[in-house]
Amino acid sequence: MSMQIGIIVADDGEFNPLVEKIGKREAVDYFGRDGYSFVAGDIKALVLHCGIGKVNAAAAAMYLYSKGCNVILNYGYSGGISGVKKGDVVISDRFLEHDFDLTCLGYRPCEKPAQEYIYNADEELMALLGEIYPTAKKGLAVSGDCFISNDDLRNKMKNQFGAVSCDMETAAIASVCYQTGMRFASIRQISDDAGNDAKDSYASVAYSGDIEPVDGLLALIQKLSERK
Secondary structure, eight states: OOEEEEEEEOSHHHHHHHHHHHOSOEEOOBTTBOEEEEEETTEEEEEEEOOSSHHHHHHHHHHHHHTTOOEEEEEEEEEEOSSOOTTOEEEEEEEEETTOOOGGGTOOTTOOTTSOOEEEOOHHHHHHHHHHOTTOEEEEEEEOSSOOOOHHHHHHHHHHHOOSEEESSHHHHHHHHHHHTOEEEEEEEEEEOSSTTHHHHHHHHTTSSOOTHHHHHHHHHHHHHHHO
16 A cells, blocks of 8 residues: 555544444554544555644644655534635635744744745645535635634634634644645535634534535545545
């Protein structure tokens, strides 16, 4: 098997629906959290329940790199910032850590000294996802270690960065992938509008098991297997 794919999933409400669909699998011992491996065609996939937040996500990405993965995929729920509504699927093409702030030292918002800080999704993976979701919204995803549930903060993300969606993991994964050369793509479903009532909207879907990107991710793996 020349391709080994890593899948990073933050929360159990996002992770469990995939586990139910992949069928035959083997347990992976990952830092005391859930993890499984499964085979799809001639591709081996490792799926990790990493936990919420950027540190957990980055640690999972490095673990998968150490295991020989050359493609990393992520899916989950996101808050909608602009041009999307609840239930929409978003394919993020760029990623930014909105809570990285050295502006008091003269840097631009989110800028990392002598480092890239806006990361791109892999173009081939994006194209394949576009075949699966031809009407999906594409654009910038902003990530940070906070659940955005505030109209003013949401509007700041829209006006300052032109963000389409927000989450708590993708930019951290994208950073590790950029530095290690792994290819990365993320599929997200909008669970709320990141505004003042986002908590209630998110709670209504977070553990429903109805998360469309699970099917999209499996379809993407099938397409990758067919292209090998």
